Amino acid sequence: MQRITFAGDDLADFPPVKPGAYIKILLNPDGSGVTDLDLASDEITTRTYTVRMFDREQGALTVDFALHSGDLESGPASRWAESAKVGDKICIGGPGSIKEFPTEYDWVLFAGDITAIPAIESQLALLPADTQGFAVISVNDAADIRDLVKPQGVKAIWLTSPTQRLANELSRLEMPTGKPAIWAASEFSQMREMRSLFNNQWNIARNSYYISSYWKIGRSEEQHKIDKRKDAAKDSLNPANLYNKAKQLLVPS
Numbered sequence: 481m482q483r484i485t486f487a488g489d490d491l492a493d494f495p496p497v498k499p500g501a502y503i504k505i506l507l508n509p510d511g512s513g514v515t516d517l518d519l520a521s522d523e524i525t526t527r528t529y530t531v532r533m534f535d536r537e538q539g540a541l542t543v544d545f546a547l548h549s550g551d552l553e554s555g556p557a558s559r560w561a562e563s564a565k566v567g568d569k570i571c572i573g574g575p576g577s578i579k580e581f582p583t584e585y586d587w588v589l590f591a592g593d594i595t596a597i598p599a600i601e602s603q604l605a606l607l608p609a610d611t612q613g614f615a616v617i618s619v620n621d622a623a624d625i626r627d628l629v630k631p632q633g634v635k636a637i638w639l640t641s642p643t644q645r646l647a648n649e650l651s652r653l654e655m656p657t658g659k660p661a662i663w664a665a666s667e668f669s670q671m672r673e674m675r676s677l678f679n680n681q682w683n684i685a686r687n688s689y690y691i692s693s694y695w696k697i698g699r700s701e702e703q704h705k706i707d708k709r710k711d712a713a714k715d716s717l718n719p720a721n722l723y724n725k726a727k728q729l730l731v732p733s
Contacts, residue, residue, distance in 0.1 A: 481544050481545070481546060481547065481594065481597065481624055482544070482545040482547055482558070482561045482562060483532070483542060483543070483544050483545075484542070484543055484545065484561055484564055485540050485541065485542045485543075486540070486541040486542075486543065486570075486572070487538075487539050487540055487541070488539070488569075489539075491534075491536075491539045491540075491541055492539065494534065494536070494541065494575070495575065496534075496536075497531050497534050497575050497577070498577055498580065499581070499599065499602035499603040499605075499606055500530060500577065500578040500581075500599045500602060500603060501530070501531045501574070501575045501576065501577045501578070502528050502529060502530050502531060502574060502575060502576050502577075502578070503528075503529055503531060503541075503543065503572045503573065503574035503575050503576075504526040504527070504528055504529075504572060504573035504574050504576075505526065505527045505528075505529060505557045505560070505570065505572055506520070506524050506525075506526055506570065506571040506572065506573060507524065507525045507526070507527065507556050507557060507560065508520070508521055508523075508524065508525075509521060509523045509525070511556040511559060511560060512560070513560055513568065513569065513570030513571070514570065514571045515569040515570060515571065516571075517571055520571075525556065525700075525701070525702070526573065526701065527555060527556065527557035527701055528694075528701065529543050529544075529545065529557065529598075530543070530544070530596075530598035530599045530602070531543060531575060531598070531602075532544050532598045532601070532602065533602075541572075543598070544597065544598045545557065545558050545561035545562075546558065546593075546594045546595040546597075547561070547562060547620075555695075555700075555701070578599075578690070578692075579690050581603050581661065581663060581690075582661040582688070584659070584661075585658075585659050585660060585661035585688075586612075586656065586657070586658025586659045586660070587611075587612045587613040587656040587658060587659075587660055587661075588607065588611055588612070588613035588614075588634065588660065588661050588662070588663075589613055589614050589615075589616070589650075589653075589660055589661075589662045589663070589664075590603065590604065590613075590614070590615040590616070590617075590634075590662075590663050590664070591614075591615075591616045591617070591646055591650055591662075591663075591664040591666070591674060592616075592617055592618070592646075592664060592665045592666050592694075593617070593618045593619070593646070593665075593666040593667055593670065593694075594617075594618065594619050594620060594624055595665070595666070595667075595694040595695060596617070596664075596665040596666060596694060597617060597619075597624075597626075599663075599665065600615060600617065600628075600663070601626075601628060601629070603663065604628055604629065604630040604631075604634065605629040605630065607630065607631050607634065608631065609631050609632075610631065610633065611631040611633055611634055612631075612633040612634065612656060613633070613634045613635070613656070613660075614634065614635050614636075614637060614653060615628065615630065615634055615635070615636045615637070616637045616639065616646065616649055616650060616653075617636070617637070617638055617639065618638075618639040618644060618646055618666070618670075619638060619639070619640060620640075621640055622638075622640050624640075625638045625640070637649065645670060645673060646664075646666055646670050646673065646674055647670065647673035647674045647676070647677045648673075650674065650677060651677055651681065655682070659688065660684065660688055660689070661688060661689075662678065662684065662688060662689035662690070662691075663689070663690050663691075664678075664689065664690070664691045664692075665691065665692045665693070665694050666693065666694065667693060667694070667695055667696060667697060668693040668695070668696035668697070668699075668704065668707060668708075668711075669696070669697070670693075671691055671692065671693040672693075672711070674691060675691050675715065678691070693708060693711075
């Protein structure tokens with residue numbers, strides 16, 4: 481994981497951000513950072529990253545870049561981050577926000593890979609002190625494990641082996657009783673496995689969990705967006721989701 485803190489006069493009017501908010505990193509076709517929108521190519525590409533922290537008083541915007549290891553090739557934004565040095569410039573867009581974490585629940589579950597750590601960290605830090613639950617996070621190796629600011633009752637479980645699939649590890653948890661609030665994000669295939677677990681084995685109501693894929697092996701962000709739209713349309717026809725929606729619309733006799 482590579483942490484970079486951005487600064488600049490343009491951050492003076494950067495709006496307040498909530499946990500999970502994201503920005504767009506703007507890149508030229510050759511992978512270099514866009515430094516002037518007026519001079520930029522028409523073929524700008526963007527990559528999405530979660531805001532780790534924004535300090536308005538200091539004018540500092542902190543972003544964590546996940547660096548892939550092994551056989552996985554880093555994307556253009558990760559490569560830019562690896563070579564970035566003090567004084568380098570880049571343009572960003574945003575911020576955008578994701579669905580807010582529920583406030584009514586009996587226990588929580590956060591699950592994700594290394595790309596989801598900034599969002600998970602941000603949300604864990606804001607939970608009430610008496611919150612119970614789990615945070616299950618898959619990382620490239622033990623060096624990526626970090627101390628999490630979280631309630632004592634939320635157990636952190638770190639997966640460091642590439643053979644450990646998130647859904648498999650989640651299925652081994654002893655689920656507490658009561659209503660859950662679940663937040664999960666990961667690579668596309670692992671997201672689908674977790675979603676299947678929530679829908680078909682745990683029978684979790686769709687409005688009790690948020691799940692998203694942040695990336696997909698072998699696909700650019702633009703290609704990944706297309707795959708996500710197709711997958712979301714297909715998932716909307718899942719009988720479990722249709723049943724949950726129907727239950728929410730039933731009027732008591």
